[in-house]
């Protein structure tokens with residue numbers, strides 16, 4: 001695989017590994033305890049969505065939430081990757097939305113069931129264009145923002161992450177081997193809220209990238 005192909009990594013069919021509750025202010029807004037180790041879940045590659053196509057609210061949900069997140073694109077495979085060399089495995093970044101059927105997630109949590117229906121549905125992972133690694137020299141200190149219909153809902157810095165990107169790469173790769181083209185979603189800052197059919201979501205990494213998606217129902 002060449003670096004050129006990696007700019008369309010979402011077509012490779014690789015894993016999407018998501019980290020939850022990685023910002024204390026978001027954990028608190030959903031009344032969760034601050035985690036002492038990363039909370040992980042997965043999305044399938046069919047969750048990817050590129051600009052130009054709408055986010056589809058799952059028919060079984062009436063409370064779809066946005067979560068803006070920094071995505072880390074893996075460029076070099078590995079398992080048990082030491083924290084010290086973790087950044088050598090990063091090819092670049094994307095801005096991501098971890099679209100979440102919050103009502104279904106609450107139901108799953110109360111029944112002790114996995115979050116698959118809430119997190120892994122088609123179009124649940126809108127992504128920006130690929131951002132080469134050198135465009136973000138310090139991914140631990142960028143501002144993520146998200147607006148719905150031009151109203152600011154989320155605005156936070158990756159400096160607020162509980163577990164850093166090197167920590168996450170080390171932790172995840174001890175459990176799940178990382179491959180070229182995998183994507184790690186690093187969690188969302190506070191301000192998650194509901195979206196409706198016809199809403200427009202705009203999000204950005206300050207000074208680096210912006211993206212927009214509309215919301216639709218089938």
Ligand SMILES: O=C(O)/C=C/C(=O)CC(=O)C(=O)O
Pocket residue numbers: 018019020021022023026030032067098100105186187188
């Ligand atoms: O535990 C909850 O109620 C919700 C957790 C999440 O949805 C976690 C995330 O996806 C996140 O923090 O980004």
Ligand SMILES: [Mg+2]
Pocket residue numbers: 018019020067069098187188
């Ligand atoms: Mg999330």
